[in-house]
Amino acid sequence: MRPAYLTAARHLQLGREWAVEGDQERALEAYEEALSLLRTLPPERTRDVLLAHTHLAFYQTLALVGAETGQRHLHLGVSYARSTRDPLARAIAEECLSGLNAVL
Numbered sequence: 001m002r003p004a005y006l007t008a009a010r011h012l013q014l015g016r017e018w019a020v021e022g023d024q025e026r027a028l029e030a031y032e033e034a035l036s037l038l039r040t041l042p043p044e045r046t047r048d049v050l051l052a053h054t055h056l057a058f059y060q061t062l063a064l065v066g067a068e069t070g071q072r073h074l075h076l077g078v079s080y081a082r083s084t085r086d087p088l089a090r091a092i093a094e095e096c097l098s099g100l101n102a103v104l
Contacts, residue, residue, distance in 0.1 A: 005046055008034040012054050019061045031058045045084055052080035052089040056096060063099075 055077030
């Protein structure tokens with residue numbers, strides 16, 4: 001199972017890099033690969049932390065391109081961040097939510 005976590009984390013990392021470089025399409029594909037892999041794993045803290053980070057990255061990337069479809073990823077990312085109590089995921093979730101409030 002550990003190789004699956006490492007593979008998912010690598011997809012997340014690549015997705016973030018591509019999003020920063022402006023290649024949102026490749027970034028979204030990488031996030032989708034990570035999510036597909038993580039969904040096959042049994043519930044566990046490591047999986048849930050990775051799900052939080054991946055959903056939040058997915059939301060942020062969709063927000064960059066102005067897509068309205070990211071709300072589901074925001075909701076799931078915030079939910080996983082709260083339940084895992086991962087400090088970094090919670091900070092990213094708060095940043096996403098505060099940005100959303102600023103827009104509203």
